[in-house]
Structures are given as C-alpha cells and as structure tokens.
Amino acid sequence: xxxxxxxxxxxxxxxxxxxxxxxxxxxxxxxxxxxxxxxxxxxxxxxxxxxxxxxxxxxxxxxxxxxxxxxxxxxxxxxxxxxxxxxxxxxxxxxxxxxxxxxxxxxxxxxxxxxxxxxxxxxxxxxxxxxxxxxxxxxxxxxxxxxxxxxxxxxxxxxxxxxxxxxxxxxxxxxxxxxxxxxxxxxxxxxxxxxxxxxxxxxxxxxxxxxxxxxxxxxxxxxxxxxxxxxxxxxxxxxxxxxxxxxxxxxxxxxxxxxxxxxxxxxxxxxxxxxxxxxxxxxxxxxxxxxxxxxxxxxxxxxxxxxxxxxxxxxx
Amino acid sequence: xxxxxxxxxxxxxxxxxxxxxxxxxxxxxxxxxxxxxxxxxxxxxxxxxxxxxxxxxxxxxxxxxxxxxxxxxxxxxxxxxxxxxxxxxxxxxxxxxxxxxxxxxxxxxxxxxxxxxxxxxxxxxxxxxxxxxxxxxxxxxxxxxxxxxxxxxxxxxxxxxxxxxxx
Numbered sequence: 228x229x230x231x232x233x234x235x236x237x238x239x240x241x242x243x244x245x246x247x248x249x250x251x252x253x254x255x256x257x258x259x260x261x262x263x264x265x266x267x268x269x270x271x272x273x274x275x276x277x278x279x280x281x282x283x284x285x286x287x288x289x290x291x292x293x294x295x296x297x298x299x300x301x302x303x304x305x306x307x308x309x310x311x312x313x314x315x316x317x318x319x320x321x322x323x324x325x326x327x328x329x330x331x332x333x334x335x336x337x338x339x340x341x342x343x344x345x346x347x348x349x350x351x352x353x354x355x356x357x358x359x360x361x362x363x364x365x366x367x368x369x370x371x372x373x374x375x376x377x378x379x380x381x382x383x384x385x386x387x388x389x390x391x392x393x394x395x396x397x398x399x400x401x402x403x404x405x406x407x408x409x410x411x412x413x414x415x416x417x418x419x420x421x422x423x424x425x426x427x428x429x430x431x432x433x434x435x436x437x438x439x440x441x442x443x444x445x446x447x448x449x450x451x452x453x454x455x456x457x458x459x460x461x462x463x464x465x466x467x468x469x470x471x472x473x474x475x476x477x478x479x480x481x482x483x484x485x486x487x488x489x490x491x492x493x494x495x496x497x498x499x500x501x502x503x504x505x506x507x508x509x510x511x512x513x514x515x516x517x518x519x520x521x522x523x524x525x526x527x528x529x530x531x532x533x534x535x536x537x538x539x540x541x542x543x
Numbered sequence: 544x545x546x547x548x549x550x551x552x553x554x555x556x557x558x559x560x561x562x563x564x565x566x567x568x569x570x571x572x573x574x575x576x577x578x579x580x581x582x583x584x585x586x587x588x589x590x591x592x593x594x595x596x597x598x599x600x601x602x603x604x605x606x607x608x609x610x611x612x613x614x615x616x617x618x619x620x621x622x623x624x625x626x627x628x629x630x631x632x633x634x635x636x637x638x639x640x641x642x643x644x645x646x647x648x649x650x651x652x653x654x655x656x657x658x659x660x661x662x663x664x665x666x667x668x669x670x671x672x673x674x675x676x677x678x679x680x681x682x683x684x685x686x687x688x689x690x691x692x693x694x695x696x697x698x699x700x701x702x703x704x705x706x707x708x709x710x
Binding site (some may be wrong): 265267270275276306538539543 | 565598600601603606607608610613614615616617618619647648651652653
C-alpha cells in the first residue's frame, strides 16, 4: 500500500497537503495544539521559542494577503525567520521551473515551505522532492485544497459548538471553485459531523458532490433549515463572466445570506466566511456584522491553527 | 521499595510554606503532576490569588529531537506575574530541564519579584544548576524507572515507580 505522502514512517504529520486522508487523531491533535497557542496569543509576549533558528519560506505563486500574512505572523510567533517570496514577479516569470525554484531555496537552508499555487497538486510535487528535514504546508492549491483554512474552520466550529457529533453544517455558494469547501467537507466528515449540506445553484456545485458525503440543496431556505453552522463562500466575480450566473443581484436574491434567511437556521447558529467577503453578493452586512457572525474570530484562530501546524510538522 | 506517602509530604510542605507567604505570593503548578500538587497546596494554604497552571510543551529543549508533545494543555495564569513572589510547583524534580523551561515561559508572562521552587520529591540526576527550596523528600529511583505522581478518583495523591518506557 502506498504511504500517505503527508505522514512519515511513524504515521506522524510530515507535511500538511490536504485534510483528505488524514486520520481523525491527527486533526484532533492539531486542533488541541492550536487551543494552547490561542493562549499564547493572549499574553504580553506573543512568542514561543519552538522554531528559533528555523527558516520559513512563504512561496506564493498566486496573490494572497490574508493567508500569507497569517502564516507570516504564525511563523514569527514561533520565533522562525520568515522569508516572503512573491513568485508571480520573480524567477518563474524568467522561466525557472517550480522544482528548480524550490531546490534553490532549499540550498538557502529552508525548513518549512508554505506554498500557494494555482495548480492543484503543486505542493504534493514539492513535498516529493524536498529533503527529509524540510516540510511543506499547503496554503491553497488550485481548486483542490486549502487545509489550514479547513482546519481553522473546524477549530472555530469546535470552539463555539464544542463537538461535531450532532451538528448540521451548511456550506453555501460556489462549491465548484472552492478549495475551502472541499477541505472543510473532508474535515467535517472525518471528525464525525452527521450532516453536511451544500447549497448552491447547479452550475456552482461539482458534479457528483454527493460522493463526498454531503446533502445537496438548490433552495437556500430549505437547506438552511435547522442548521447549527452556516459557512458562506466567496463568489468569485470572475465566475460571472463564464455564464455560470446571471448577475450579482440575482445571485444575492437566491443565495445571499440575509437575516430573513438566517432565521430558518437554529437560533444559536454561527455564520462563517473564509474572506474576503463580498457584501451584498453572498452575504448581507446585517448578517456579516451581526451577533451570529464569527468571521473575525476565524481570522484570529487561523493564526493559532497555523502555529500548531508548523510546530507539529517541524518537530516530526 | 517503600515510597514516602504523598499525602503526608503535602502536609509537611504546607507547614513549611505557610509562614513564608506574603501579600504578593502566588502559585503556579506544572502539568500534570505538579498541577495536581499545586491544586492541593493552593487549597490547603487558602491563597487568595487564583492558581496558575502551566504546560511547558512550547518551551521544551528536546523539541528538535522529540517533536511537539501531543495534546499540550493551555497555560493559564489568571493574575499579573509582574512583581509577584511565585511558588513554582512540580511533582518530581529530576534533570531540572522542566524547571528551566518553566522559568523561560514565566518570563514571557512578565517579570516576577522572585521564583521559589516547590517539589514533592527530588530524585537527583540534575543536569542543570537548579535546586528546590522546598522539597518533600529525597527519593532514590532505580535505573530504568521513573517516579510519578498519581491521582486517584477520590483525589488522593500517591507516588509510584514505573518503567521508563511507559508514557
């Protein structure tokens, strides 16, 4: 049997590439460790010495502000040295191959590569070629996976709802193009959430999405009924051009989260969004800024989750 | 081999500590055994400042060999460390590395006026220049064994020897 490329021979996390295929014990270990790091971020000195002397290379082949910044903060709070490379404007445009770029950075004594790439699978390719002491963390690859976002979503859900065993979670919007949705679905099913729903127009749901263990709804009101957690996805404006949707206004009417639609979910439901939000497209301001919203705590938890992931992989 | 009675040692430590407490005194226990002991001592001494609990997983000096400990507890220090006379409590003092890690973490919380080390048992084997000001008993531990504090369901504390390989 082929070994999971994320795990070492002892079954410990060596790279974080995808939530899919990780055993529940490892997901729980990451969430528990993150909880301790949340404590660190509330102190006067928000740093621990774990990665002192280590170098974290942020390799972003695709633009990102929030994810790159939170990885940078997380690495700095672990006392690592952080080097940010915006590859879109560097050697790749001069024709250097992905593996050559990584080999050069490895020669500069890298310990962790945080990789975002527009091609699905790029972090897997890098993980296959790095040295044994080097670790790869996927910060989003194409439409495939965004495991640290999925983990911070799981952390947020656990923080507010305590456990997964009785939850109904709805993921709403552009599931087709969303690596966030895919990672979260795998995480929720691995940790035993009994009902995961996806809600969206047929054109924005992947064909055969039911195979991931989710229930499909095209009517948002029906799908939101009695949900504990509502995860809104960003509608990427570029999708409008592809004739997948008539207009932003039309989308908001059917799939935008308003207080009126949210009232169908459970009274204590939480609303999440991976950001950046399009107010008035997928979410109304009254919901985004309302009492059910946990969108900003998600960002804070994201730092602790990334600290947990980097300190676990770097120690294995 | 007969081990000293942990409950008696607690009483002995309480008697020794009581006259030394002042208005700036506060207590911090180290997970897991030290936290149990600290909970007991804190209650018996009726310290007005709430108890702090510390997990030194993020400060261990063997991280690069051993990796991150699974399931670290969250350090909780519910008072301002600055200017405090701290009683740092652990169950068993051995190499001194845990205490060093704990002091490193403490100084990331603030600058205490003093730190006093309180342990239930000292088994020797120090690798760092650290000693306990308050020690319940010195215990000889046979090669390949470790000394641990256990807490029964009724809260009773007891010292136990077990093979080193056991987690």
